[in-house]
Amino acid sequence: MSDQSGTFKELPVIGSGPDVRNAGGQDPIIGIDLGTTNSLVAIVENGVPRIIPSREGKNLVPSVVHFNADGSHEIGDAAKGLRARDPKHTVYSAKRLLGRGAADIAPIRHLLALDLEESSTSNVKIRVEGRAYTPIEISAMILRELKASAERDLGRPVEDAVVTVPAYFNDSQRQATRAAGRLAGLNVLRILNEPTAASLAYGLQKKKNGLVAVFDLGGGTFDISILKLHEGIFEVLATNGDTQLGGDDIDHAVAAWIESELRKEDRTASFNGLENRAALNEAAEELKIRLSAESTATLKAFGVTITLTREKLAELTMPVLERTRAPIETAIRDAGLGTSDLSDVVLVGGPTRLSFVRKFVEELFGRAPNFSMNPEEVVALGAAIQADILAGNNKDFLLLDVVPLSLGIETFGGAMSRLIPRNTRIPTMAKERFTTFVEGQTKVAINVFQGERELVAENRRLAEFVLGGIPPLPAGVARIEVTFLVDADGILNVAAKETYSGVEQSIEVKPMYGLTDEEVERMLAAGHAHAESDARARKLIEAKNEARTVLAATEKALPEMRGLLDPKEAAEIENLAREVRQSLDRDDLDRVLGARLALDRGTVHMAELLMSRTLESGLKNKRAADVLKKS
Amino acid sequence: MSSSAFEVFNLKASFKLDERALENAYYEKSRELHPDRVARGDKSALLKSQEKSAELNRAYQTLRDPEQRLEALLRMSGRLKDEKSEEGREAIPMDLAEEFFGLQEAATEDPAIASKKVRAFIDTVARSAGADTAAIRELAARIDWESASTPENEALIGELLSRRKRRAYLLSLADNARKLGVA
Numbered sequence: 001m002s003d004q005s006g007t008f009k010e011l012p013v014i015g016s017g018p019d020v021r022n023a024g025g026q027d028p029i030i031g032i033d034l035g036t037t038n039s040l041v042a043i044v045e046n047g048v049p050r051i052i053p054s055r056e057g058k059n060l061v062p063s064v065v066h067f068n069a070d071g072s073h074e075i076g077d078a079a080k081g082l083r084a085r086d087p088k089h090t091v092y093s094a095k096r097l098l099g100r101g102a103a104d105i106a107p108i109r110h111l112l113a114l115d116l117e118e119s120s121t122s123n124v125k126i127r128v129e130g131r132a133y134t135p136i137e138i139s140a141m142i143l144r145e146l147k148a149s150a151e152r153d154l155g156r157p158v159e160d161a162v163v164t165v166p167a168y169f170n171d172s173q174r175q176a177t178r179a180a181g182r183l184a185g186l187n188v189l190r191i192l193n194e195p196t197a198a199s200l201a202y203g204l205q206k207k208k209n210g211l212v213a214v215f216d217l218g219g220g221t222f223d224i225s226i227l228k229l230h231e232g233i234f235e236v237l238a239t240n241g242d243t244q245l246g247g248d249d250i251d252h253a254v255a256a257w258i259e260s261e262l263r264k265e266d267r268t269a270s271f272n273g274l275e276n277r278a279a280l281n282e283a284a285e286e287l288k289i290r291l292s293a294e295s296t297a298t299l300k301a302f303g304v305t306i307t308l309t310r311e312k313l314a315e316l317t318m319p320v321l322e323r324t325r326a327p328i329e330t331a332i333r334d335a336g337l338g339t340s341d342l343s344d345v346v347l348v349g350g351p352t353r354l355s356f357v358r359k360f361v362e363e364l365f366g367r368a369p370n371f372s373m374n375p376e377e378v379v380a381l382g383a384a385i386q387a388d389i390l391a392g393n394n395k396d397f398l399l400l401d402v403v404p405l406s407l408g409i410e411t412f413g414g415a416m417s418r419l420i421p422r423n424t425r426i427p428t429m430a431k432e433r434f435t436t437f438v439e440g441q442t443k444v445a446i447n448v449f450q451g452e453r454e455l456v457a458e459n460r461r462l463a464e465f466v467l468g469g470i471p472p473l474p475a476g477v478a479r480i481e482v483t484f485l486v487d488a489d490g491i492l493n494v495a496a497k498e499t500y501s502g503v504e505q506s507i508e509v510k511p512m513y514g515l516t517d518e519e520v521e522r523m524l525a526a527g528h529a530h531a532e533s534d535a536r537a538r539k540l541i542e543a544k545n546e547a548r549t550v551l552a553a554t555e556k557a558l559p560e561m562r563g564l565l566d567p568k569e570a571a572e573i574e575n576l577a578r579e580v581r582q583s584l585d586r587d588d589l590d591r592v593l594g595a596r597l598a599l600d601r602g603t604v605h606m607a608e609l610l611m612s613r614t615l616e617s618g619l620k621n622k623r624a625a626d627v628l629k630k631s
Numbered sequence: 632m633s634s635s636a637f638e639v640f641n642l643k644a645s646f647k648l649d650e651r652a653l654e655n656a657y658y659e660k661s662r663e664l665h666p667d668r669v670a671r672g673d674k675s676a677l678l679k680s681q682e683k684s685a686e687l688n689r690a691y692q693t694l695r696d697p698e699q700r701l702e703a704l705l706r707m708s709g710r711l712k713d714e715k716s717e718e719g720r721e722a723i724p725m726d727l728a729e730e731f732f733g734l735q736e737a738a739t740e741d742p743a744i745a746s747k748k749v750r751a752f753i754d755t756v757a758r759s760a761g762a763d764t765a766a767i768r769e770l771a772a773r774i775d776w777e778s779a780s781t782p783e784n785e786a787l788i789g790e791l792l793s794r795r796k797r798r799a800y801l802l803s804l805a806d807n808a809r810k811l812g813v814a
Contacts, residue, residue, distance in 0.1 A: 190667075190670065233658045391671070392668075392671070395662075398661060400661055424688070424692065425691070427666060428685050428688055429682065429689065485685065488665070
């Protein structure tokens with residue numbers, strides 16, 4: 001393995017590795033839980049993790065972006081508050097779309113109150129007012145907000161971060177998350193699995209050994225991880241999950257029920273369309289939340305009173321929860337264990353607050369689950385602990401994680417040749433030899449897939465790459481050795497070399513659902529340009545408002561004061577006012593500012609006269625507008 | 632070239648292994664080699680750590696699984712390729728093979744009756760393969776893999792290989808029986 005001479009290339013190419021920086025540097029590394037529903041940022045200080053509060057002073061930042069009419073946007077609580085009222089300009093649950101194509105999201109497509117632009121070959125986009133945003137851009141906006149919160153709280157710039165993802169996220173989704181980090185100006189040192197992060201936070205609290213199951217039901221994803229905790233080592237034995245299953249689905253089940261209840265009142269009613277969808281989802285979420293405290297909840301939706309009992313909610317939720325059973329059983333089996341071997345079952349994610357979810361888990365594992373930590377904060381705290389480990393401050397803890405899905409290549413007849421089976425410890429490496437089929441062949445195409453099915457067509461295509469620069473040789477003589485490396489982020493890297501002639505290989509990668517390095521760079525550049533033009537637009541609006549005020553004041557004062565002014569001076573003021581009026585028709589910031597300043601100066605004398613007339617002293621050298629505003 | 636799984640852990644080639652000690656050695660080496668330790672280091676340190684860590688993980692996965700461990704030992708002593716040879720042909724259980732062909736015929740005539748028999752057959756075959764596994768591991772533990780070419784060891788390896796051949800045949804019989812259909 002030490003004779004590695006090829007250059008590693010990511011598939012698809014997104015982001016770059018960590019920057020070169022001082023070992024054990026003092027720059028803070030933050031931990032971020034980028035959630036479907038809520039996001040959090042945390043930091044470890046002197047060995048103690050804490051959540052960094054948001055702009056509004058809250059720990060949870062709703063993963064919602066609202067676009068304002070002037071092109072600016074809001075994140076978090078402010079955006080969430082506008083979701084029901086203005087769904088067309090509000091984006092939520094972007095994480096469910098991250099790194100996904102049209103086919104991936106088909107099962108949940110009709111439930112989302114989002115205007116989507118679908119493509120089979122690239123990431124689904126979200127349309128807002130004619131502009132299509134990738135889920136990567138939306139996620140980057142949320143990350144930027146968290147970064148800003150951390151900088152405000154810590155009082156220093158923050159660049160380095162650990163960002164968590166569901167353990168069952170595939171390569172594309174991990175790549176997309178890392179790209180979002182880069183787009184937000186973050187250097188993502190590690191992509192960390194959420195259940196693993198949670199186990200770190202629990203481990204820090206308890207410092208005990210044993211076999212632990214982490215049941216992580218988030219807003220849009222479900223993970224089950226089985227870990228062995230041993231003297232500070234957190235060893236993942238197996239992981240499984242469903243990246244299209246979460247609290248959102250409970251809301252959707254309740255929304256579908258509300259819809260059927262409403263239809264009982266009016267059989268012809270239609271609840272399609274963004275506004276209706278958003279209103280239904282909102283009502284469902286509210287009922288669900290209220291039922292964790294009350295046994296019956298009632299609200300008015302579409303003019304109809306809806307009553308939901310806790311029993312009915314449990315019944316509606318059961319099909320959603322049942323979907324966690326198969327992944328759990330597979331994970332325990334893959335770990336080589338039985339349910340009775342587990343010493344603890346840890347709950348993670350907002351939906352695990354619901355009493356019937358806890359009951360379901362208890363029945364499934366035959367033991368009362370552990371929810372001694374806040375299930376919504378534990379992942380972010382764990383991410384901060386991992387950040388502290390990467391900073392070199394915590395040498396006691398070490399995470400040993402696994403790759404969640406098998407990686408393989410297409411072989412003859414469309415079969416999947418598995419190179420790295422699921423639950424292999426990462427980092428891991430596999431080598432495969434390829435050769436040519438035709439004399440003089442200089443290129444070999446290789447398709448990489450991820451999944452558990454026997455046929456590649458049923459697995460997910462991660463990338464297609466072409467090995468070029470093979471010297472022309474008789475068929476079957478060239479020996480191309482390809483090394484597949486899955487790094488500690490669970491992301492695939494590929495390197496190749498031709499061993500017969502020793503010729504260096506070039507690898508050409510076509511990203512499937514992610515963004516290339518170039519695209520990220522372009523977006524970053526466009527983002528800066530965008531921010532600049534946004535600021536300029538705001539300044540222009542402010543300058544025009546100011547100019548209008550001054551103009552109105554002048555137009556009001558001039559007829560009254562004309563008798564006291566020199567005719568030449570009055571004419572000059574009229575000229576200056578005309579120039580301001582004309583500047584208002586153009587979007588030229590400098591001209592607006594210049595014309596208004598000139599009018600200000602030209603009306604100083606008139607303002608003084610006004611002042612003496614109204615006997616208001618102490619206001620010398622003020623502009624006409626100020627004086628008039630006072631009177 | 633890459634080191635053998637045993638070399639990575641500074642262990643002598645042996646099927647017998649202290650699992651507890653292996654696990655502790657793995658944890659200790661991971662603490663030293665894992666990329667977490669060079670997260671803020673330069674790119675080349677990171678790459679090196681990834682390679683070392685990957686090699687360690689692979690070696691651990693090989694050693695902790697008895698089947699993979701045995702294959703590594705056979706590969707090291709140059710005997711893994713013998714699996715495809717004619718050696719050990721006589722080990723194939725002809726009685727079970729004949730029973731399978733009988734089942735195949737019965738399944739075409741009456742699938743309902745055959746289904747019950749198929750299930751019983753699969754159980755028998757699985758039990759027999761399980762006995763082979765126990766025998767293979769017992770033989771593997773008796774072999775001195777550091778000097779595999781002594782006549783005594785050669786004989787044991789020969790026996791082990793024929794048992795493996797028998798087991799592989801049984802497993803494929805079970806697979807084929809499953810394809811006949813179990814209701």
